[in-house]
Amino acid sequence: MHKRFFSYLTFLRYLFLLFVCTAFLSGLVGCARVEGGSDVSPLTFTLQLNESNLHPGDALIVFAWVRNLSRRTLTLQMPDASSVEFYVSGPAGAVRARPVVSKLEPMGLTYPVAGGRALPERRARAFVFTTVTQKPGEYHILGIYHPAPKGALSELAPVISKSEAFKVEGPPTLQRDRDGIVLKETALEIAKRHAGRPVSNAEALLLETDNGFLLWRVALAFAPQPGAAGGEDRTVLYVNPYLGGIMPISGKTAAKKEPAAASLFEPIQILPPAQQAAPVP
Numbered sequence: 001m002h003k004r005f006f007s008y009l010t011f012l013r014y015l016f017l018l019f020v021c022t023a024f025l026s027g028l029v030g031c032a033r034v035e036g037g038s039d040v041s042p043l044t045f046t047l048q049l050n051e052s053n054l055h056p057g058d059a060l061i062v063f064a065w066v067r068n069l070s071r072r073t074l075t076l077q078m079p080d081a082s083s084v085e086f087y088v089s090g091p092a093g094a095v096r097a098r099p100v101v102s103k104l105e106p107m108g109l110t111y112p113v114a115g116g117r118a119l120p121e122r123r124a125r126a127f128v129f130t131t132v133t134q135k136p137g138e139y140h141i142l143g144i145y146h147p148a149p150k151g152a153l154s155e156l157a158p159v160i161s162k163s164e165a166f167k168v169e170g171p172p173t174l175q176r177d178r179d180g181i182v183l184k185e186t187a188l189e190i191a192k193r194h195a196g197r198p199v200s201n202a203e204a205l206l207l208e209t210d211n212g213f214l215l216w217r218v219a220l221a222f223a224p225q226p227g228a229a230g231g232e233d234r235t236v237l238y239v240n241p242y243l244g245g246i247m248p249i250s251g252k253t254a255a256k257k258e259p260a261a262a263s264l265f266e267p268i269q270i271l272p273p274a275q276q277a278a279p280v281p
Contacts, residue, residue: 042070045079045145045159048124052166057174058133059243060166062086062099063124066145066159071115074156076147079125082107083146088132089163090139097141099127100180100242102212108149130180130242133168140165174244181206181214187239191218194237194246198223206241214241 043066050061064079077083081101088097113119132139142163148154175183182190184204192199201221209215216239224233238247 041157041159042068042074043076043145043147043156043159044069045084045143045161047141047143047161047164049141049164049166050126052164054133054166054168055170056133056136056168056172057176058168059174060129060132060141062127062129062141062143062164064127064143064145064161065118065120065124066113066147067118068113068115073112073114074147075110076113076119076156077149078109078111078119079145080105080107080109081127082150084127085144085146086127086129086141087144088129088139088141091135091137097129097132099129100213104212110149128242130176131178134176136169138165138167180242182216182239182241182244184216186244187216187218187241190239190244190246191216191220191237195220195222195235204239215239215247216241 045066046064048063050063051058054060064084066076066079068074068076081099086097086099087094089095111119113121129141132141140163143161145159145161147156147159175186177183184206187204188202191204192202199220200223202218204216204218206214207217218237218239220235220237222233222235239245240247
């Protein structure tokens with residue numbers, strides 16, 4: 001009788017201990033879901049397109065940012081060409097899309113991001129794609145963000161964004177080579193159109209800027225106006241080989257390189273800052 005009684009007490013103690021452990025583990029799982037466990041990520045990765053209706057040859061501009069939904073500060077990798085993989089799906093299937101990148105841009109930088117804050121904090125990061133709009137059709141683009149640099153240990157798993165749709169239709173606007181660079185003939189036409197004057201001679205040279213990007217240097221010569229004194233009038237314009245259009249240039253010309261132009265990883269050069277702020281959830 002006593003043995004059965006003690007066995008019964010032991011069984012009750014075991015059940016109580018099992019209940020306490022289960023409740024404790026459930027609490028840990030709940031905290032993990034909020035604070036960055038494997039079930040639910042504490043991060044969101046968001047994409048926003050500059051334009052969803054494009055012509056063949058247009059550049060696709062994508063703004064991206066990461067938000068820390070947890071209550072604690074997390075060390076996160078800056079969204080850049082090394083921390084984000086982009087994939088575009090369309091009529092021909094899905095392919096990895098690579099944005100324009102400067103070899104001089106630092107990659108793999110990490111920053112502490114407080115709970116509820118976004119990275120970048122002031123304005124979203126701009127990614128420019130020049131090879132995804134060659135053919136008409138309906139497309140989707142998504143990104144996979146890696147919070148930690150490659151090879152680094154991290155409790156945070158990669159985060160996949162929602163896909164954003166865009167359509168390519170209509171007549172081509174820009175002619176590009178296989179690498180997405182605006183063709184020389186197209187750069188010359190852009191410069192002539194911008195000049196708005198009859199051109200007697202035009203020459204274009206593809207150069208590298210001080211910040212590692214390319215640009216077309218277009219030298220234009222204008223025929224003298226009837227009755228005007230002096231010789232041939234000349235000017236030099238710089239055409240953006242990724243976005244098209246004339247580039248603002250500052251600084252002195254180096255021997256083999258042009259002065260630094262507007263950086264593609266400074267999105268303020270593409271949209272007003274008010275349109276680039278990471279939306280509040």
